[in-house]
Amino acid sequence: MFIGTWWSLMPPIVAIVLALITKEVYISLFAGCALGALLAADFHFWTAFDILFNTTINSVDFSILMFMILLGMIVMLMQESGGTRAYGEWATKRLKSKRSALIATALLGVLIFVDDYFNCLTVGSVMRPVTDKQKISRAKLAYMIDATAAPVCIIAPISSWAAAVNSYVPEGSGMSGFQMFMSTIPFNLYALLTIYMVFFMAIAGFDFGKMKQHEDNAAKGDLFTSGGEEFVNQTYTDPTEGGKYAKGKVIDLIAPMIVMIGSAIGCMIWTGFLNGGSNIIEAFANCSSSESLVFAGLVTVGFLLIFYLPRRVIGFKDFMNSVPEGGKMMMPAILILTLAWTLKGITDTLGMGTFIGETVQIDSMLAGLAPVIIFLIAIFVAFSSGTSWGTFAILVPVVVNMFGKTDTTMMSVAVAAVLAGAVCGDHVSPISDTTIMSSSGAQSNHLNHVRTQMEYAMVVVAVCVVGYLIAGFTKSWWLSLGSSLALLTLVLLVIKNRVQKGEKAEA
Numbered sequence: 286m287f288i289g290t291w292w293s294l295m296p297p298i299v300a301i302v303l304a305l306i307t308k309e310v311y312i313s314l315f316a317g318c319a320l321g322a323l324l325a326a327d328f329h330f331w332t333a334f335d336i337l338f339n340t341t342i343n344s345v346d347f348s349i350l351m352f353m354i355l356l357g358m359i360v361m362l363m364q365e366s367g368g369t370r371a372y373g374e375w376a377t378k379r380l381k382s383k384r385s386a387l388i389a390t391a392l393l394g395v396l397i398f399v400d401d402y403f404n405c406l407t408v409g410s411v412m413r414p415v416t417d418k419q420k421i422s423r424a425k426l427a428y429m430i431d432a433t434a435a436p437v438c439i440i441a442p443i444s445s446w447a448a449a450v451n452s453y454v455p456e457g458s459g460m461s462g463f464q465m466f467m468s469t470i471p472f473n474l475y476a477l478l479t480i481y482m483v484f485f486m487a488i489a490g491f492d493f494g495k496m497k498q499h500e501d502n503a504a505k506g507d508l509f510t511s512g513g514e515e516f517v518n519q520t521y522t523d524p525t526e527g528g529k530y531a532k533g534k535v536i537d538l539i540a541p542m543i544v545m546i547g548s549a550i551g552c553m554i555w556t557g558f559l560n561g562g563s564n565i566i567e568a569f570a571n572c573s574s575s576e577s578l579v580f581a582g583l584v585t586v587g588f589l590l591i592f593y594l595p596r597r598v599i600g601f602k603d604f605m606n607s608v609p610e611g612g613k614m615m616m617p618a619i620l621i622l623t624l625a626w627t628l629k630g631i632t633d634t635l636g637m638g639t640f641i642g643e644t645v646q647i648d649s650m651l652a653g654l655a656p657v658i659i660f661l662i663a664i665f666v667a668f669s670s671g672t673s674w675g676t677f678a679i680l681v682p683v684v685v686n687m688f689g690k691t692d693t694t695m696m697s698v699a700v701a702a703v704l705a706g707a708v709c710g711d712h713v714s715p716i717s718d719t720t721i722m723s724s725s726g727a728q729s730n731h732l733n734h735v736r737t738q739m740e741y742a743m744v745v746v747a748v749c750v751v752g753y754l755i756a757g758f759t760k761s762w763w764l765s766l767g768s769s770l771a772l773l774t775l776v777l778l779v780i781k782n783r784v785q786k787g788e789k790a791e792a
Contacts, residue, residue: 287324293635296321297669300628300716314624314716321631336634337627344630345623348575349402353619353722354612355582359541360410361611362589366598367533368541369414375535376415386412386419387429387487394433395480397546398441401434401719402578407542408433409726422503423729424737425496431723431738432483435673435708436476442467465685465700471762472701474752474769475660475709478745481770482777491781494740499733509730533598540592541585548584552577617725625671625716632670652695657753659684660702660709664746667710671717676707694760702753709746713739744780748773 287293300317307313318337326332363369380386390412397404408430416426471477486492492500502508556577557568586608593599599607659680667676680703688696711717715735724731752769759765 287327287635289636289640291640292324293632293637293640294669295324296631296635297628297637297671297716311620311624314621314628317716318624318627318631321628321635325631325634337631340630340634341623341627344626346575346626348579350619350623352402352575352578352582353406353615355579355586356406356410356611357613357615358608358611359545359582359585359589360406361607361614362586362593362599362604363410363533363538363541365603365607366537366593368535368537368598369410369533371534372411372414372538377418380415380419383419383421384487384490386415386421387425388484390416390426390429391433391483391487394430394483395437398437401438402722404434404438405430405719405722405726407545407726409723409728411538411542413727417508420503420506420508422496422499423508423727424499424733425492425503427723427727427729427734428496428738428741429483429487430726431712431720431734432479432741434723435711435719436479439476439673439704439708440470440473442470465697468697469701469704471766472656472698472756473705474701474749474756474766475705475745477766478748478752478769478773479708479712479742482741482745482773485774485777489777489781491784493780493784494737495733496737496740497784499737509733537593537598541589544588545581545585549577549581552580615725621716621721621731625718625721628716629670629672637670652692653757654754655687655695656698656702656757657750659699660706660749660753663703663706664710664713667707667717668714669710671711671714671720673707673711673717673719676710677703680707695757698753698756698760702756705749709742709749712742744776745773748776 296317299320300313303313303316318340319333322333322337322340323330325336376386376389380389390408393412394404394408397407409426412429413426553572553574554565554568557572560571560573562568562571590604594601594604663676663680666680667673670676681700684699684703685696688699711719713735714720715732720735720738721731723729724734727734748769751772752765755768756762756765
């Protein structure tokens with residue numbers, strides 16, 4: 286009765302609306318899951334519970350949860366050893382301005398391109414002490430993390446995202462999945478413009494909207510929130526404070542990061558070859574990214590055991606106590622992720638993908654408008670479902686079937702619009718896993734991050750609409766990207782000018 290109809294959109298819509306109204310993410314997500322289960326069961330309560338229970342079991346990616354727990358352990362161990370404190374002191378001596386701290390955060394986010402989950406949590410744990418000392422709000426740090434996580438991964442050929450996109454391209458599309466991915470990079474306007482905006486605003490040194498309120502409060506010492514003090518994390522402790530031993534040096538932070546990145550990349554290549562890859566590119570396309578991240582986490586914990594204890598940087602008892610403490614630190618994000626994944630599974634059961642696939646039909650007369658229409662549809666799907674990858678799975682095959690046999694260039698533009706819209710919708714959705722982990726990595730209130738990032742994302746979306754109109758009619762990447770960069774620069778300069786005028790008027 287409700288499956289495969291517009292009712293399949295109701296659970297995520299209810300979850301999002303409740304989250305924005307009540308400011309309580311847990312109950313909002315659960316309400317969406319419960320409603321979806323009731324719809325799937327035609328309101329038979331026991332059947333609904335059975336669907337909800339089994340969907341949760343089947344939807345949760347336990348490898349990602351294991352990686353988050355391991356990463357929480359690693360972060361806690363680096364903090365307890367004093368490595369985080371030492372890095373904060375070292376970086377503070379060299380990053381003596383807010384601008385340099387923001388640029389360093391953005392650069393680190395760009396460098397960690399292998400996986401967005403890894404990016405979100407690693408950049409946050411490494412840069413948080415530095416941004417705190419420069420009085421950068423947690424909401425701004427969360428934005429910097431999120432804006433250089435998925436947007437970087439979706440244009441990096443060697444990443445778990447590239448592998449995911451490759452797997453969603455159906456056979457008979459006229460080109461391989463990797464060729465398809467490479468052809469979309471210059472047309473992926475949202476990712477490219479978002480990265481550009483991050484660096485532009487870091488260098489220009491201004492903020493607007495709610496983010497400016499957060500930054501003004503941070504300058505006065507309140508790093509967490511602008512109003513709504515009920516959201517302040519009462520369990521927060523200064524991450525620059527070392528543990529009982531606190532003998533750590535900068536190497537105690539840098540070495541585990543190098544080990545983790547190196548072992549993750551190495552394991553991705555290895556699993557890729559095991560899965561049939563014959564060269565490096567194919568290896569990354571066929572890799573098991575989740576398994577590789579868990580392996581990297583285990584290797585890093587083992588490395589810390591033999592790296593810290595013999596040097597008496599931390600005692601054995603403190604080392605073992607840090608293990609459960611690190612796991613507890615990640616529990617809020619794990620709970621939200623579990624509910625978000627369950628909601629995605631429920632919407633799959635309700636046939637949301639089938640409904641959207643059948644609904645999305647673009648007339649050949651409107652082919653020039655296809656990229657911008659597809660971009661906006663992808664934003665809606667990703668925003669409603671909270672998942673970029675799920676949006677890829679729904680829309681990429683549809684788009685390939687639309688253009689694969691008639692116009693391969695338009696197919697590349699349209700697939701790029703799907704990828705861009707999916708990342709954008711993921712960015713502005715309060716139920717997105719990467720948005721959740723960006724909040725967790727920055728230790729920012731989640732809804733503060735959603736609100737502030739949404740305003741920044743909408744500026745890029747407006748420019749992307751113009752860019753995809755140009756791309757749809759010209760099929761030229763350099764014309765669409767060049768004009769979009771110029772337009773975004775102009776818009777940001779106008780906003781900066783208005784912000785400065787407002788500040789002068791207040792003074």
